[in-house]
Amino acid sequence: MEADIETLAARAAAGDRPAFDALYERCVGRVYAICLRMSADAGEAERLTQDVFVRVWRKLGSFRAESRFTTWLHRLAVNEVLQSRRSDQRRLRRVEPTDDEVLLRAPGRAEVPGLRLDLERAIAQLPPGARHVLVLFDIEGYSQEEIGRMLGIAVGTVKAQLHRARRLLRARLERPEA
Amino acid sequence: MHHPHEERLQDYVDDLLCGEERAELEGHLAACAACAEEIRRTRELQHALRELPRELAAPAGLRAAINARIDEQPLREAPADAGMAPPEAGRRAIGGGAPERRVPLLDRPLRALRPALAAAALLLVALSTALTLLLVRESGPAVATVPAAGTPRMLLAVERPYQREADQLNAVLTAGREVLAPGTVRILEENLRVIDAALGEAREALREDPGNAAVLALLRATHERRLDLLRQATRWSQGT
Numbered sequence: 001m002e003a004d005i006e007t008l009a010a011r012a013a014a015g016d017r018p019a020f021d022a023l024y025e026r027c028v029g030r031v032y033a034i035c036l037r038m039s040a041d042a043g044e045a046e047r048l049t050q051d052v053f054v055r056v057w058r059k060l061g062s063f064r065a066e067s068r069f070t071t072w073l074h075r076l077a078v079n080e081v082l083q084s085r086r087s088d089q090r091r092l093r094r095v096e097p098t099d100d101e102v103l104l105r106a107p108g109r110a111e112v113p114g115l116r117l118d119l120e121r122a123i124a125q126l127p128p129g130a131r132h133v134l135v136l137f138d139i140e141g142y143s144q145e146e147i148g149r150m151l152g153i154a155v156g157t158v159k160a161q162l163h164r165a166r167r168l169l170r171a172r173l174e175r176p177e178a
Numbered sequence: 179m180h181h182p183h184e185e186r187l188q189d190y191v192d193d194l195l196c197g198e199e200r201a202e203l204e205g206h207l208a209a210c211a212a213c214a215e216e217i218r219r220t221r222e223l224q225h226a227l228r229e230l231p232r233e234l235a236a237p238a239g240l241r242a243a244i245n246a247r248i249d250e251q252p253l254r255e256a257p258a259d260a261g262m263a264p265p266e267a268g269r270r271a272i273g274g275g276a277p278e279r280r281v282p283l284l285d286r287p288l289r290a291l292r293p294a295l296a297a298a299a300l301l302l303v304a305l306s307t308a309l310t311l312l313l314v315r316e317s318g319p320a321v322a323t324v325p326a327a328g329t330p331r332m333l334l335a336v337e338r339p340y341q342r343e344a345d346q347l348n349a350v351l352t353a354g355r356e357v358l359a360p361g362t363v364r365i366l367e368e369n370l371r372v373i374d375a376a377l378g379e380a381r382e383a384l385r386e387d388p389g390n391a392a393v394l395a396l397l398r399a400t401h402e403r404r405l406d407l408l409r410q411a412t413r414w415s416q417g418t
Contacts (some may be wrong), residue, residue: 017340026242029233036234046237051243058248061336061398119226138227144194159185166188170223 009069013060020057027070028053031077037135038081040124048084052077076138078150085128122172132163133158138166181213182206191220333384336394340401347408354415366411373404 003011003019005026011019020139031052046059056073101139132151137158142150144158151158180204189195190203207214358366380397384390 004213014335021241021245024244028236028240032236032240033232033234042237046240049240050247051237054247060288061394064331116226116230119230134227138224139230139232144192159188163185164189166220166223167184170219173223 005069009060018069023148024053027073031073034074034077034140035081037139038132040131046079052080082150118173120168125172126168130161130168133161134165137162181210187213187216188220191217295338302385330385330388332388333381337401340405343405344408347412350412351408351415357415373400376400
């Protein structure tokens with residue numbers, strides 16, 4: 001029988017590498033999705049996902065299951081993206097959004113439906129601030145207060161960025177050539 | 179007609195309005211086709227966003243790259259807090275709790291680190307001596323280091339894997355004790371005592387300051403070195 005994620009996390013916390021490998025298999029798709037959608041850069045997303053899992057391995061010793069492992073992991077991934085953006089001078093230049101369909105493929109899916117691909121591309125082309133808020137609120141489901149704390153901005157700014165992101169997305173999806 | 183601000187419409191879509199505000203806005207929507215259309219389109223977009231897969235296929239080779247990085251530096255760090263908050267030193271804490279819950283290592287008072295730093299220095303000297311002697315002579319068995327009663331559960335959990343391996347090595351080492359020269363056994367035990375003293379100091383420091391990531395990292399490093407010594411001695415006791 002397949003062990004649940006909390007059991008795997010507890011075993012990995014005790015130094016069990018096979019359990020960590022199993023955790024990776026179960027969680028990498030979600031972590032990579034967070035990193036890719038927030039960074040809008042496939043190479044950067046790969047590097048960030050690496051960093052997240054290396055950090056998880058090193059920090060799992062403190063895992064005490066006071067909250068769900070996946071909650072901790074996903075927030076760690078968000079933090080990694082935000083920290084990288086703050087600290088990496090390369091991020092000062094505009095990143096080239098990924099337009100490779102393969103990179104946006106969900107596990108086990110043979111093809112990306114056209115509408116979904118358009119949406120993913122439109123998200124990737126949003127300005128970073130608006131994109132972060134949109135991904136965190138509309139896709140990842142964080143509250144506006146949580147997002148404000150994560151990004152170090154007021155809730156009013158979160159609302160403004162969310163509104164901007166949705167307006168830009170709608171414009172792009174309704175007028176693809178714009 | 180006076181239209182509500184667009185962000186207010188958005189709050190309505192996101193279900194963030196209180197009862198009175200909501201009722202007021204719904205009154206307006208019943209009479210305003212433009213705002214109702216705005217709501218419909220935003221909901222449509224929101225629905226499409228929520229339908230996006232939460233997982234995407236990670237690139238091939240990512241796992242191998244992660245494993246290689248872990249193998250390069252297998253030593254685990256210790257997070258400063260005892261729970262599940264994102265464990266990045268000096269970063270803003272996410273999802274509740276006060277920001278900046280952690281103090282960067284270099285900002286911590288040196289006083290808090292002094293016992294562990296002293297222990298680490300002593301440990302390095304002791305290990306150099308021990309390993310040098312082991313290489314030129316023979317090797318010997320060991321004693322176990324056991325956390326005292328009353329040790330916090332967090333600490334026990336951290337130390338358990340090390341203790342488990344140490345116990346296994348000690349069993350092998352005890353069986354091969356006769357192979358080793360008495361002088362080697364004495365030196366080995368002496369050096370293990372130094373390491374155990376360092377472990378004891380680190381545990382003591384962690385009982386006083388359980389969130390001290392630096393001391394927890396030193397505790398782990400000390401355990402790793404203890405295991406290295408035991409592994410080396412075990413190999414010698416087995417004639418390898």
